[in-house]
Amino acid sequence: MEQAYQVERCFGERGCPNQAVYHGDLLQRLAEVFERSDLRGFLKEKVKGPLKSHHAFRVSVSDCPNACSRPQIADVGLIGALRPKIGEGLCTQCGACVEICREQAIALVPGRGVPTLDPRKCLSCGQCIRVCPSAALATDKAGYRILIGGKLGRHPQLGRELSGIFPLAEAVQVVQNCLRHYLAHSRNGERLGEVLRHSPVHVSERPQSICAIHSP
Numbered sequence: 001m002e003q004a005y006q007v008e009r010c011f012g013e014r015g016c017p018n019q020a021v022y023h024g025d026l027l028q029r030l031a032e033v034f035e036r037s038d039l040r041g042f043l044k045e046k047v048k049g050p051l052k053s054h055h056a057f058r059v060s061v062s063d064c065p066n067a068c069s070r071p072q073i074a075d076v077g078l079i080g081a082l083r084p085k086i087g088e089g090l091c092t093q094c095g096a097c098v099e100i101c102r103e104q105a106i107a108l109v110p111g112r113g114v115p116t117l118d119p120r121k122c123l124s125c126g127q128c129i130r131v132c133p134s135a136a137l138a139t140d141k142a143g144y145r146i147l148i149g150g151k152l153g154r155h156p157q158l159g160r161e162l163s164g165i166f167p168l169a170e171a172v173q174v175v176q177n178c179l180r181h182y183l184a185h186s187r188n189g190e191r192l193g194e195v196l197r198h199s200p201v202h203v204s205e206r207p208q209s210i211c212a213i214h215s216p
């Protein structure tokens with residue numbers, strides 16, 4: 001059957017130890033967003049001939065920043081994120097968090113009781129939280145980083161990352177807003193990345209807002 005959309009995902013749920021977030025009913029909710037829309041009818045009207053795989057609106061979900069499902073080149077890419085903060089537990093200076101962090105985003109400073117976190121380097125993979133034996137690190141924010149407008153083709157481009165980490169419900173809302181924008185502005189069934197060139201979205205300055213995307 002001609003597919004109007006594709007929701008791809010990585011293999012995190014099959015026991016990958018890197019999984020930062022558990023997606024729960026995310027895939028089901030994304031499918032509902034597309035099924036509620038008239039995307040198929042829209043594409044059939046815009047595209048000459050049968051729908052091909054490159055016409056499908058693509059969402060790609062990866063459960064950690066390793067991004068195995070290539071969310072950077074999807075119309076909307078979701079990357080599972082678990083951002084750490086200093087927790088209530090007593091840091092024993094064991095160094096496990098420093099050792100596991102591939103970004104050198106966490107450090108132990110002599111004479112300081114807790115580690116330092118560098119948010120500019122941190123990719124929110126959550127590994128440091130997982131290995132800390134004493135709850136000295138805790139979860140600050142769990143959800144998804146979101147990239148929009150990625151694509152391959154003749155003019156490939158990586159998706160533009162929105163600011164912040166979006167809880168699951170807000171991530172679904174952003175996908176819905178992107179789809180609405182696409183349906184309102186796509187001229188001939190081109191990819192969202194092309195649509196954003198001639199019809200850019202307004203992106204909210206409030207990082208966690210469900211209105212992060214506004215279709216003008």
Ligand code: SF4
Nearest residue numbers: 010011012016064068
């Ligand atoms: S993206 Fe992360 S969680 Fe998903 S399969 Fe790759 S390494 Fe595992």
Ligand code: SF4
Nearest residue numbers: 101122123125126128
């Ligand atoms: S969340 Fe990942 S990248 Fe960030 S400090 Fe912890 S281990 Fe490093």
Ligand code: SF4
Nearest residue numbers: 091092094095097132
């Ligand atoms: S924050 Fe946790 S993992 Fe890191 S040094 Fe302290 S006790 Fe060890």
